[in-house]
Structures are given as C-alpha cells and as structure tokens.
Amino acid sequence: MIIVLFFIAHWYLSLFGQTFFLHRYGAHKMFTMSKSWEKFFYIFSWITQGSSYLNPRAYAILHRMHHAYSDTEKDPHTPHFFREVFTMMMHTKRVYNDVLNKRVTVDEKFDRNFPEYPVIDRIADSWFTRIGFGVAYTAFYVAFATHWWMFLLLPIHYLMGPVHGAIVNWAGHKYGYRNYNEKDHSKNTFILDLLMMGELFQNNHHHRGSRPNFAAKWYEFDPTYPIIILFDKLGIIRLARVRRK
C-alpha cells in the first residue's frame, strides 16, 4: 500500500512540476510569479523529478521548437518520423543534450525568457545527485515493498520525466480526436485527462499555445487548470487577464 501511494505521489508531483512549472510557466509564460516563488518551484521540480531532472532552459527551448516545427523534421519529438517510441526518445535526448551543453546554435527567439537557477542546475544535473535519488527510491522499496512485482515499478521512478515525455509526445500526436484543424498531427487523447494532468490535450494546446486551460470544450477537463486558478487567487502566481479563460 505504501509503495502504491509512493508511486502515485511521485508520478503526479513530478508531472505537476513538468506541466505547471516547466511547460506552462517556463516555456509558455502563461502566468508570472515572483522570483522567490520561481525559486521555490524550480527546487520543487528538481526534487520531484529527482534522478530524471530536466533543465528548465533546455526544456523551454526544445518545447518552443516543438510548437514552431510540430511534426516536421525539425520537431525534437514527433512520432511521425520514428517507428517506435524508444528511438524517438533517443533522438529527443540527443537534441536535449546538444541544447543543454550549447553544442548547437539555437534560434535566438527560443533561447530567452526562461527560469534560471545555476546553483540548482549544478547540483541537480550531477551524476552524484541523480544516482543518489535512484538509491533513495530503491531503499524505500527495499524497506516497504511487500511483493516482488512492486520492484518492477522502480525503473519508472528512475526515468519519471522521460516516461511522461514518451507518453505525451507519442500518444498526444498519434491517438485521439481533434477539435481544431491544425497543420500538425496533434490529438486530444482523452476528454478527461487524469493520467497526464491535461498534457494529453495536445490538439487544443497546439491551437492556442498561450491558453492556460488545455481543455477547450465543456465536456473536457484539464486537472491542472483549477490549481492554476487557485494559485492565482492565493497570489502565488498572476494570470494575464485576457488569457484567464
């Protein structure tokens, strides 16, 4: 039971760090927040991603490229040029590492206006820290697992960020329905996206990239959006008025 709760908590907290902080704030600037809240969520997204930490600058650049070149050869992750998800993810990893280590020239319009916290990057991106998180997940399982099959979940903890990325980037541009006739292959996979906290409304999101609510029709529900509204009401973030809907 404890293991299942730990798995669910890690899944959703890490996903929240990705969709709320890295995606909607870092890459799209759908809302603003103070420097101290930015540092808080920077650290939150690091701790919750743990061993699979994603650098916010590299995330923002890759994601902006994904929107600009969606489902073309310049898209860092389109399922339409790869036969299976693993090779797509290996390609994404290569582009990510090139951008992260500044081995490629990045279009200036993608390479600005993202959260930065170099001290955290140095700590979070070291092998020492990544392996440390891996050891901690494993120790938790050794202490609390009651069935052998539970250990099969461990690799998902080690690779939480890439697992989420693989699901969204593959399924979100391949399976589901469309509300808008975008030029790309973006799809809405579910009408109630509890699994990926709204990230699987790719078609809605590609239609209006700056809209904080990824659900568009009355019957669709994006679980992250009410949290954004709550944070706005609490003064943690500030949504731009025109974009409130």
Ligand SMILES: [Zn+2]
């Ligand atoms: Zn997309």
Ligand SMILES: [Zn+2]
């Ligand atoms: Zn986006």
